[in-house]
Amino acid sequence: MRLKKEQSDKPREFCGIVGVYGAASASELAYMGLYALQHRGQESAGIVSTDGENVYRHVGTGLVADVFPDYSALKNLKGHIAIGHNRYSTMGSSQRLNSQPLLVNCKEGPLAIAHNGNLVNYKTLRKELESQGSIFQTTMDSEVILHLTARSHKKTLIESLIEALQRVRGAFSLVFLTRDKLIVARDPYGVRPLALGKMDDVTIAASESCVMDLIGAEYIRDVEPGELLVIDKTGFQSYRISEKIKSAHCIFEFVYFSRPDSRIFGDYVDKARRKLGKNLALEHPVDADIVISVPDSSNTAAIGYSRRTGIKFEIGLIRNHYIGRTFIQPVQSRRDINVRLKFNPVGGVLQDRRVVIVEDSIVRGTTLKNLVKLIRRAGTKEIHIRVSSPPIKYPCFYGMDFPTQAEVVASSQSVEEIREFLGVESLAYLSLESLLASVPNGEKGYCTACFSGEYPIPLEENGDKLAVDESLKTVEI
Amino acid sequence: MRLKKEQSDKPREFCGIVGVYGAASASELAYMGLYALQHRGQESAGIVSTDGENVYRHVGTGLVADVFPDYSALKNLKGHIAIGHNRYSTMGSSQRLNSQPLLVNCKEGPLAIAHNGNLVNYKTLRKELESQGSIFQTTMDSEVILHLTARSHKKTLIESLIEALQRVRGAFSLVFLTRDKLIVARDPYGVRPLALGKMDDVTIAASESCVMDLIGAEYIRDVEPGELLVIDKTGFQSYRISEKIKSAHCIFEFVYFSRPDSRIFGDYVDKARRKLGKNLALEHPVDADIVISVPDSSNTAAIGYSRRTGIKFEIGLIRNHYIGRTFIQPVQSRRDINVRLKFNPVGGVLQDRRVVIVEDSIVRGTTLKNLVKLIRRAGTKEIHIRVSSPPIKYPCFYGMDFPTQAEVVASSQSVEEIREFLGVESLAYLSLESLLASVPNGEKGYCTACFSGEYPIPLEENGDKLAVDESLKTVEI
């Protein structure tokens, strides 16, 4: 059994993207950006760059550090424009084949794309394009954007791109590279985040603002929902893909995906997460001795919970950060070995205590169940779980990778049944109302489909798994 | 300085191809076929296979043994149909990106292609296709065949393929793979060889018949010029791409490219090569003590020369077969180190002798010049070079990779000037008439363009380097 990275009770984000214009060595900044966005995708990474003449590409599977183990590949990624991409693999498809950024040649010359999000009308568009004689190289939905652009009869590449983006439906934060331009775009709903930054004459676009912090650039603003922005030697030109509509930001970015030190959808993630913990304390207090988190993702919510309830915050679990690259053979391993490899309970903290575990979300529940056992063995008197988001019940078609609906524990079981399954004294989830009250609001709107089943972007094909057409798959070894 | 494989005074063939239908493990036979065709391309190798459901692909750079270092990749290349490809790299372009077989998805499903030869109207067709919205992934001429097929309005894939092959012009021996078919085709001129073999229920197509020998299959016949052959569970169906016309077989296949144990264009290569040596002896006898070859490519011609003149054949040069993978730093190396690494003169054989060196062809002449010096230092009294083909003077647009015309020594210098450059007592080339008299004839025709400048297939664009459009290049690192 090879343990997969982050094989936990968490949904997976598909991607992190970054774009750089105007740097002496754009690929180096893109590399740093991918490194800062490593949490958004750990299965493959890649960069495309250009010096205005040639276009260079390097992609590979694994962490950024696996794909770029030394400086040699970066050195060859010459030029002042670069885009980069981290991604999770999709099942049954070739990882290398489906690595981004994608790079193709069309009549306007080389065109590269990196995409975060998911298109819901991909299958229909692909069939239409193939019937017209288009050849597909990958099974990624992103490729239809390139074909629609190549087939557009508009006069300029920008017009063609806009036409193409008006035909696709779904979630997309995009960076494009041509020989002389960096182009960034975001779907009309603004589902996934996309930030803009500046450092002297260098422009940076990135999924999260933590990229700006690492590079030393200044965060300027978000790319607006429905905006397409062209950055070249003449400066910025902003275009609209659509009229402004009510946004549908993925609220899960606040709950779990984004880094706590990032600013997305107008606020610090850390701040929202502390509020989640505080509101959770208001809704679901408990009489206990200590509050612990499941490090590191629920640290901030746990501190919020501790602060509001006055129950002491303790470090009750030590996380082993080397886990990502470890395998354990089944022959020697107990059932709970994958939890054990990742977390070790701190005996002195837990013994004889009534413990509140604050967790940000529960998908399958199996990891948490094993974790509870581990904590129980350390001699706790009571275990209470508080979840800083509502029960996940519905699939996401906009870029989050949940297990199948049947595997999601809350899709078919009541809170009481889940409590019993986990084997804890009490279990409570934050309500959807409290969740929405914890994040920056005003005129902003959120996608809460995975909790509520209300899908803001129309689904084409009745809730089937839309993104991957298995009949098309080819396998790159 | 990293010595490139076969950095010699020889032209380079672009490719070797193989196709297998009906084997329990088709990719294993394809692997063996590529191994037997290693001499036709040493820069990259690849196999695509299918089990009727999925299509599998594995390509990489280097020798077949580098790309398939153990059984793991082959094991994953499942199924009863497979095609394979060996190739030389093209300058300035990505080796991995341009590795064959190419595999794409079009409306008829997955389609893979492996190509030996060169298309002369590639640029025109590519521009036309791009203007219609086709996206190109590679800079290989072979890709236009796929786009033309995908865009054809014919009802079946076979009809679409034939239409596409009627639009391209140039040299092509091709193997295609679909989920249920192996398809092979050859241009109307039959420029490159393509043989068919059988082993029980397994059908094999390969550039040279030596593949049949290695696999243990029986050679049946050549694919005919202008023929397209479909092999599937119903058997063989033969189609015509064009009317029968006078063939233009590449005569250089007999001179140097093909393995001496192969049968091509109707005869054993070995037999033709011995005749080249004998006719060379008739045209250009010399008074000498021993005949030596430049091993291994001119061995047979040298034996032919020895037989006809009665001058003793000796092994005067020991070739180091490990050379392909060696590097030597310039700091320690003398001018002639690359020759020295490859060949060592046998002192006891050469000392005080008048030596005839039989060589099959001369391109730049620089390697041969250094070899002459090495042999001279071994104490020879006289050195006479006899070349078993005419002077190369013109570029090839049908798939041979010469250096630029300026670098080809015979394009601008007389035989006497070359003799002086090489520093030998005498130099003589076989005449074109004798060359044509040495190969099987009858109604067959040959392409002798590199010697005569007469191009049997019309060139579209006035003799520019047609095959690689540098403006389109992208670089995969």
Next chain:
Amino acid sequence: MRLKKEQSDKPREFCGIVGVYGAASASELAYMGLYALQHRGQESAGIVSTDGENVYRHVGTGLVADVFPDYSALKNLKGHIAIGHNRYSTMGSSQRLNSQPLLVNCKEGPLAIAHNGNLVNYKTLRKELESQGSIFQTTMDSEVILHLTARSHKKTLIESLIEALQRVRGAFSLVFLTRDKLIVARDPYGVRPLALGKMDDVTIAASESCVMDLIGAEYIRDVEPGELLVIDKTGFQSYRISEKIKSAHCIFEFVYFSRPDSRIFGDYVDKARRKLGKNLALEHPVDADIVISVPDSSNTAAIGYSRRTGIKFEIGLIRNHYIGRTFIQPVQSRRDINVRLKFNPVGGVLQDRRVVIVEDSIVRGTTLKNLVKLIRRAGTKEIHIRVSSPPIKYPCFYGMDFPTQAEVVASSQSVEEIREFLGVESLAYLSLESLLASVPNGEKGYCTACFSGEYPIPLEENGDKLAVDESLKTVEI
């Protein structure tokens, strides 16, 4: 600039060791043990195992996951006995050559050793052994133990080992492997920890008890200072290397080295660390808004400090755990890039706050200085540093790897000078008395040499760097 793993202001432990007897696949448990001890050594790893007949060895450089990237090496490490080792590299010496466990053949057959600690009379012993004709393969002090054993005239291997261990002086926690025995030993002072555990019929020895937790074994007791323990099919036999003397446990194990979830020298590390924070609060309170830690090593002390002072504990720094394997080229990087790569300040937490940073120790101070700048830029009003151990002023000769004394900031500068260097409002260290009051005492004694200069084990050669004899070094590439 390739960032070295853990290139921080921290001293480095040399090693983690593990021994397993009686498991179906001992090497798998050793592997899991090394994984749990990864924090004690990240430059090389290795395992030696035996099935009673052959002895198997696999060592390599890098993390455990680099040395054992898949199951293949473990599968070949057959047998029911195994020992394992993690280590830091020593400067100027070959990493591979000096990888442990060492394995040699002597008259008693194969003998393998893994060592945590440092011998102070190594040079003298090596010279003596070499003058008698012994050949050294490595530059590791551990090798003299093997030579002394091989040259002993005692009748049994155990007696020979005891004689050898009586001749060496310094810190040593050791595991040995022979064809039929696991042997563990600890120096008379008990400088480094060494725990014993049981799981059914399997015996485990390991540097820290967290290994028992991961494997699922039960912690039994520590190997006693001066004890040599033989584990074989007849059970346990305990021998004494020396009379019982006052112990000299490395107090830095409590401050920084050991994992917080481990039990060493009779207590949970976590508990001691919380007391360090509380005593630090008592000695050096400050008027501030929030307490933050430098994650993860000072988390527990920071919570202790927060608890005692009542100042809120916050997560003010996000640590990027992918840092270990990243490189950044100097051309793009600012001075503080290595800090920036590792930590990102959380703007929302730090802005306009008076912040206490609790850190466990300061060596050079350069990383902390850069971290202070980073935190300052996030808009803090005041920064106060509290260190949960006294100033480090003296070198360690018992197995800790400090920089040279000149580089250790507290060896030559006053607290006020260091405060100025770091650029903070205030700086205070825990006193030695408070440190000793925070750890389990009774009859136990501690080595505090790095703080006090009082060396419990006599140093042979006047405080020179004793462990590495540079004149002997050879370089394995």
Next chain:
Amino acid sequence: MRLKKEQSDKPREFCGIVGVYGAASASELAYMGLYALQHRGQESAGIVSTDGENVYRHVGTGLVADVFPDYSALKNLKGHIAIGHNRYSTMGSSQRLNSQPLLVNCKEGPLAIAHNGNLVNYKTLRKELESQGSIFQTTMDSEVILHLTARSHKKTLIESLIEALQRVRGAFSLVFLTRDKLIVARDPYGVRPLALGKMDDVTIAASESCVMDLIGAEYIRDVEPGELLVIDKTGFQSYRISEKIKSAHCIFEFVYFSRPDSRIFGDYVDKARRKLGKNLALEHPVDADIVISVPDSSNTAAIGYSRRTGIKFEIGLIRNHYIGRTFIQPVQSRRDINVRLKFNPVGGVLQDRRVVIVEDSIVRGTTLKNLVKLIRRAGTKEIHIRVSSPPIKYPCFYGMDFPTQAEVVASSQSVEEIREFLGVESLAYLSLESLLASVPNGEKGYCTACFSGEYPIPLEENGDKLAVDESLKTVEI
């Protein structure tokens, strides 16, 4: 089935060695030397060098080109003195562990050794040394030389070395490296070759003179049997290990091992091999149409046979030089696939002919049997095998690696039985008298033990396999 390199009917030489003194970059010349000696050992390679201060070592498994895939390792092998080694693996032992040159530290400082040959009293010496407390790192006989040297009470290293070499018995051509010296030595019988060369101020020692040719150095003389030669800044000093005795040169070096372009034991190998062919023709003529060789090792003998008989020499087998690195799975392969992969018969040459195959030696006979089948299928009328050496009947204890005696076909079967086994019309071997008459003689003596059973160097232990003590083996993974 992974085909082993050179898995043929040939005995294997253990090693090639090279030593360089006085070059700007000695390791580069050593590398070139190893490359020229690749035929003497293809399982591992290594170089040790020194710049007078540090000693550098790089060893690995595989071909020279595998161990030194680029310039990086060579660049780190600094200094003006270097020794290098190619070797075959020994069964059951670790390849990496037993890679040479060996490098150890003894009281005189670093000492490295590279050895071609085999010691017959290794086991006795090792036991004696271990009982005195010496620790062995490898299972190579060469290591005892180092221990004997380290334990010598002589005053200088040179005297110690001579004393050590006087205690070992067997075949040894040796190169040693110290911080300031290159030392070369050869056993009193001169079993293995060892040549000396000069290039300006650089001194080269190498197994064969072809190294001098490649490097561009001049061959001076052989190291004399029983001579130890010290090369340092003061020049050459020659010492005697023993009185001069009748030499026992390995006659198999002329038959098969050495390169035809090398000069050994006073003559060109090529010249001797041609005489073998001529004398074979005199002893065993046959009525046939063509003579072919099994390329490349019997080429010269075949030409000699052809010359003397007047039967035409032809190239009847094409050898695939890529074979060394290829694997074929058994599932698809026929019995004769390993022969088929290596050789392809030339149909046009063999059909309807009566063929003489000249082979240099037969060990198992299985490969030759398959080759005969292959040739038979090409349509030959008759096949006659002529072997240019006598039947191999006895094991070699001086450095040749035959299969076990039971596997050597001629040890138990008559020539007629072997002929029947091979399935040929006739079979004849060269007589021992003719063999001795073919090589340079005068006062020289040869070891013919594998043919005659007369062992010139006394065997210690009654003809058991002496060199490898299996009970000592440890396994490096």
